[in-house]
Amino acid sequence: MPPLGTNHTSREMHSDWVRLRTLILLRWAAIFGQLAAIAVAYRYYDIDLPLGPSLLVVGAAIAINLVAAFVFPGAKRLTETEATLTLLFDVSQLTALLFLTGGLSNPFALLILAPATIAATALRTRSTIFLGLVTITLVTLLNFYHLPLRMSSGEELLVPRLFSFGFWLAIVIGVLFLGLYARRVASETHSMGQALLAAQLALAREQKLTDLGGVVAAAAHELGTPLATIKLTSAELADELSDRPDLQADAELIRQQADRCRDILRSMGRAGKDDLHLRSAPLSEVIREAAEPHADRGKELHVDVVPGPGGENRQPAVLRRPEIIHGLRNLVQNAVDFAKANVWVDAEWTDTRLMVRIVDDGPGYPTQLLGRIGDPFIGHRPAEDDRVARSGYEGMGLGLFIAKTLLERTGARLTFANAADPFLTAEERPPRCGAIVEVVWPRGEIEPASEGGLGENVPITG
Template sequence: MIKPTQDVGRHFGPSSRRLRLQTLVRLRWLAVAGQGITVFIVAFLLEYPLPFTTSMALIGALAAANFLLSVTFPPTYRLEPLAAFAVLGLDLFQLAALLFITGGLANPFAPLICVPVIISFASQPRGLSIALLVLALFFITALAFTPYPLPWHSGETLPTHPVMQLGIWLSITSMMTFAAFYAYRVSQEAALLADALSATELILQREKHLSQLDGLAAAAAHELGTPLATISVVAKEMERELGNDERFGEDVQLLRSQSERCRDILRRLTSLPSENEEHMRRLPLSSMIEEVLAPNREFGVKLELVEKSDRSKEPIGVRNAGILYGLGNLVENAIDFARDKVTVTVEHDASKVVITIEDDGEGYSADVLQRIGEPYVTSRQRDDKAGGLGLGLFIAKTLLERSGATLRFENGGPDRPGARVRIAWPRGLMDAGR
C-alpha cells in the first residue's frame, strides 16, 4: 500500500507555484490606464492644479517598464520569487511617488498602495511578502509628510488635520495588514487543497494502471500465442529430424522444451480475469476486508477482525480501487499509532454496511479532531512526535466519500482508549447483486 503523505508532499506544495508574468502585465496596463485617466480628469476636466508633467512621467515610466517586460519574456513566463518581489516593489514605489506629489495620504486613491502587498501575500513566499509589507509601511509613513498639497480649486487649499492624517495612516495600514493576512490564508488553503487533489489523482491513476495489468497480460499472451505455436511446431519437426544428431540434437531439444515452457506461462496469463469479465470483478465484503488486512499483518501489531453479521448475507460489490486504498490507508494509520492491537469490526444489514477501525493508542489530540481530514494535518501525537495524519488521510477520506461513504472520527472511552474511525455506506452502494 502506498503512503503518499511524505512522498507526494515533496513534489507538491505552495512553494512550487510561481506568479505568471502575464497576470502582472495586465494588472499594470490597467493601473496605467486608471492613473492616466485620473490625471487627465483632474487636470483638464476639473482644472485642478497638479504637477502634470511629473505625474505623466511616472505613469509613462510604468508603461515603458511594462512594455519592456511584455516584449522580453513570453506570456507564459513565470517569475521567480525574487523577480516578482522586484516587480511588485517597483509598482509600489511608482504608486507611492505619484501619491507623494498629489497630496499624500489626503489623496482619496492612497489605499491603492495596498494592492501590490495583497498580490504578494496571495502568491509569493511569506518572507518576501513581509519585506514588501514593511516597504509599503515605510512609503505610507513618508506620504504623511509630503509637502505637496492635494490638487484642489485654484487659489484654495484643503488642509488635513494631523489627527486626520494619523487616522488615515492607521486605516490604510490596518486594512493592508488584514487584507494581506486574509489573502495569504485563503491562498495557502487553496494551494494545499489543489496539491492534495493532484496527489489523489496520481494515486487513482496508479491504482488504475495496476488493475489493468491483468488485462494487458492476457492481451499480450493472446498476441504471442500464434507465433509461439509456430515456433513449437518447427521445433518438433527439427527434433524429429535432428534428435540423434551429436551437434544439434541437444540444442533442438532445449529449444522445444523452452517453447513449451513459454506456452505454459502464456496459458497462465490468459487465465487471469480481464476487465470486461464482470463476474470476476465482483468482490464479497469479507474478501475485500481480507484484501485490505493481508498486507498489514506483518508489522508487529495484532490485527483482529470482528464480524458481527452473517457472511451468508454479506453484500457482494464490484472491486473498487478507491475503497481498497482508502481502507488500507486507515488501517495503516491505526497500526502506526497502536500499542499492541488494531480491531476491525464489520457489520451489515439490509440498509447499511459499517466498518469500524480502532486502535489502542493515545487517540486523536483535540486540535486534530476538529480539523481531521483536511490536507496536511499532521498534529496527531505519539511519544511527542507528530506524523501519519497528513495528505494520506485526506486522500483516504476523499476516496471513501467519493464511493458514497460517510466517515466519523472519534476517540474511545475511558474503558477503551484509542482512535476510532467509523465508515458507513448505504447497502445499495456496496451490493452489486449476486
C-alpha cells in the same frame, strides 16, 4: 493513530507561478486608471495638479511596461527576485504619484494595497514580509510628507488630522489583514491542489493494479487449456519412455514446469476465471484484500464481519472499486502505523446501510486536531519520539485525506473519533483505546447493480 504533522514546504508558494504578462496587464490597467484620475481631477474638478511630475511618474511605468513587453517573451515566468523587484517598483511608483497628489488624502491611496496582496498570494513568506514592511514604511512617510491638493483658485484641500491618522491606520491594517488573508487562502488552495493530485495518483495506481489483476486472471484462464495439454502429453511421454531414463526425465521435467506455470498463474490471478469476482466480492474478501499488505507488520489484525440489527445472515457482495480498496487500505495502514499491538476491523450491514469500523490500541488522535482530521497537511509537528515510533512514516494527514476523498467518491460518509478519554491512566484504558474511523455507505452505493454476473448458461439448440 497519528499525531498528524505537516509538510512545511507545501505552504511555501512558488514564485514561478507568476507570469510576467499577468503583471504587465495589471500595470497597464493601473496606468490607464492613473491617467484617467489625473485628467478628471484636473479638467472637471479644477484641481491644480503638478501635471509635469505626475505624467513623468506615470511615464516611468509606461516605459517599464514597454521594455518588459518587447524584451522578454510573453510566457516568461518570474523568479522570486524578479517578481519581488517588479512589485517593489509598482509600490514605489504609486507612492511617488500619491506624494504629488495629496498623500493619503487622495482617495486612490488604497490601491497601494495591491502589490502587497499579490505578493502574499504568489511569493514566499520572506518576500511577502519584505514588501509588506516597505509598503507600511512608505505609507507612514506619505502621511507626513506629501504635496497638498490645491484648487486652481489656490485654496488648499485639508483633511482633519484625525481623518488623516484614520486613513493611515486603515491602510496599515489593510496591508496586514489582506496579506494574511490572501496568504492563508493561497496556501490552503495550494495544499489542497497537491493533496488532490496525490489522491488522483493513488487512484490511478490502484486502477492499474486492478486492471492488471484482470489481465492476469484472463491469462490464467486462457493458458489453462494449453498447460493442461502440455501436462497430459508430457505424462504420456514419460510412461512411453520408461525404457529411456534420460528422455523420461526430460518429460517429467516438462510436466513439473507446466504444474509450476499453473501455480504461478493461480497465485497471481487470485480471482481465477471468475469474471464476477473481478467486479465484486463478498464484504469480508474486500476487507481482506485492502488489509492484506499490512497483515505482516508486527501488529495483530482482527477482522469481524457480522450482520447488524435487521440485516440478513447472507454476507453482501460489494463492488471492488479501486477507490474502496485503496481508501480502506490507507485507513488500515494508518491504524497499523500507530497501534501498539492490535487493530480491529469490524464490519456490519443492515437492510439499508453497510458500515466498516477500524479501531486501534494506539494513542488516538490529538484532541486539538479532531475537528480537522481529513484535511491535508494539517499543522501539528510530532515529537521526536513519535517520529521514531512510527518507523519513518511521514504523518502529514495526506494519507487520511486521500482515503477520505476516495471513499467519499463512492458515497461513503466518514467519522473520526477517539475510543477512550485521553486523560485515563494506562490501567484504566480499555483494549480498544486508540483512534476510530467509521465508514458508512448506503447499500445501494456500494453493492453491484445485479448479482447475475455473466448470466445463466443457455443450452445450445438447433
